[in-house]
Amino acid sequence: MASITIDNLAKSYGTYSVLQGVNLEIKDGEFIVLVGPSGCGKSTLLRMIAGLEEVTSGEIRIDASRVNERHPKDRDIAMVFQSYALYPHMSVARNMSYSMRLRKASKEKIEAAIAGAASKLGLEPYLERRPKALSGGQRQRVAMGRAIVRQPKAFLFDEPLSNLDARLREQMRAEIKKMHGDLKATSIYVTHDQIEAMTLADRIVAMHGGLVQQVGSPLELYDRPANLFVAGFIGSPGMNFFEGTRHSDGVRLADGTLLKVQLPPGADDEQGITVGIRPEHVELSAEGVGATVDLVEPTGFGIILHLSLNGVDLKVFTSDRAFLTPGQQVSVSFPTHHLHFFDAGGNRILR
Amino acid sequence: MRRSILPVFAHRLAILCYIVFALFPLFWLLKVSLTPNDLLYSEGVRMWPSRTTFEHYAFVLQHSAFPVFFKNSVIVSGSTAIAVTIIASLSGYALSRFTFRTKYWIVGLMLLTQMFPLVMLVAPIFKILTPLGLTNSLTGLVVVYTAFNVPFATFLMQSFFDGIPKDLEKAAMIDGATRFIAFRQIILPLTLPGIAATLGFVFTAAWSELLFALMLINGNNAATFPVGLLTFVSKFSVDFGQMMAAGVMALIPAALFFLLIQRYLVQGLTAGAVKG
Known part of the structure; x- marks a missing residue:
């Protein structure tokens, strides 16, 4: 197992810049999730760590030694691909042991490693089968088995669950988490699914436009998003945003409402400000602002209400199964301690 | 649902025609190679000679x-x-x-x-x-x-x-x-x-x-x-x-x-x- 350091890493194709100066310190045994919308550079970053993409500038260090120029085979890492990338002409056992056969390990060692991985992943009945005779979930297990057998310094996962259906994804997610608990292996996991990111990560790295937006524990990103992007990306249904301007005694929203909050002394009055609140923090209460119900989405666990508040869209999540229909009037209130404030540049205003 | 037999028949027939068309030269090759010299010009155009022989093969291999x-x-x-x-x-x-x-x-x-x-x-x-x-x-x-x-x-x-x-x-x-x-x-x-x-x-x-x-x-x-x-x-x-x-x-x-x-x-x- 190993620590990984990413130092001012950049990648560009010609003049097109994919990653622009990423810094990251990954501790031994940590589970890091890179999350972001497609095209944010997360997969490129992972492939650069694997050695599948060349580094334009900056440095990658595994256990304090520079690996920029090292061939993938010499980096001692394992990777699980979204497409599984199993060798179709080899049995499950041979797929898993390919790395050991390349290293000319002894037959007994190989058999022990296969048996160990197979029992961990419940693959014993399938060892002699070809990948095409397996289901999607089983194929993904074989891919993980192949990574385990490799006994690498770090595991890299490139959207490994994206091809599975929802039920299986949930199950495999738990298995990956359990596997990480058992092996304590340094892991880097790429996904665009923020639920996967929240549930798996020790620390999440939220990326956008080739830049790291925020690094922190899942709850840190959820409770204290560093900027508008992270606030909007993490959480489902997404955070509500209202535009407003700054006043000496609070924030005046676009519709004229004055929110009385204490903001740290900053720049001048009349500065643009964005106020955010998560749907589950909006309260349906007897007294408050009146809003019209546009749409009701029951999820079973609760309901998502789409409201229209003075012409502004607002989403509310409530676990209380209030019987509401579109067109109905409700009143909502915004507890001020749950509000997030972002300045004109989109950065969080600390309170 | 029952499919009409006619399109299937036409399809098979078309394939058959193509196969005959493609293989006919090969058949002719085989036929001529087995026809004795004296019958080649005397029998006219026939699909198969009245008498076959392997003498051409023997000659080609030996001489x-x-x-x-x-x-x-x-x-x-x-x-x-x-x-x-x-x-x-x-x-x-x-x-x-x-x-x-x-x-x-x-x-x-x-x-x-x-x-x-x-x-x-x-x-x-x-x-x-x-x-x-x-x-x-x-x-x-x-x-x-x-x-x-x-x-x-x-x-x-x-x-x-x-x-x-x-x-x-x-x-x-x-x-x-x-x-x-x-x-x-x-x-x-x-x-x-x-x-x-x-x-x-x-x-x-x-x-x-x-x-x-x-x-x-x-x-x-x-x-x-x-x-x-x-x-x-x-x-x-x-x-x-x-x-x-x-x-x-x-x-x-x-x-x-x-x-x-x-x-x-x-x-x-x-x-x-x-x-x-």
């Missing part, structure tokens, strides 16, 4: 240079097929997987070579090969055929490599293989259908090539089979029976070859590699 032609053809076609397939696998892989500065020009040049009528090239090639001592030699033919077949075979192999997910060799390289080992142990086995197709294509092309064989070879010692067939044409007559017998025997290796590789031609080995 003509056919075995030599046959051996030469096997050597030339086999060597060409193997050489072209090796070169085309490597170059096709390069075109499929790498981007390099001269790629555009190399592809353009390879296409350009396919645009010339071969007749135009006979004289220059003869001029090049003579000082090298490669005229009238099987090696010379192999070199020329290889040069002509590599561009097309490269594109053919490239399309097969394009069909194999890049993640596979990436996974192999992460597992500890060099790029070449990943190519040999992971990618090549999956390209067997492509390799079979290329081998078959090049083998048959070389097997039936006449123009260069005729121009570069004189004398029977290095003649390939298509050139040898012409020896059955004499000044005043054509020995159709013997020529056809030789033709039937020349079909055998090509047919055997395809019988051997057809398993790979139809097999989709990549099934199960990625989500499907």
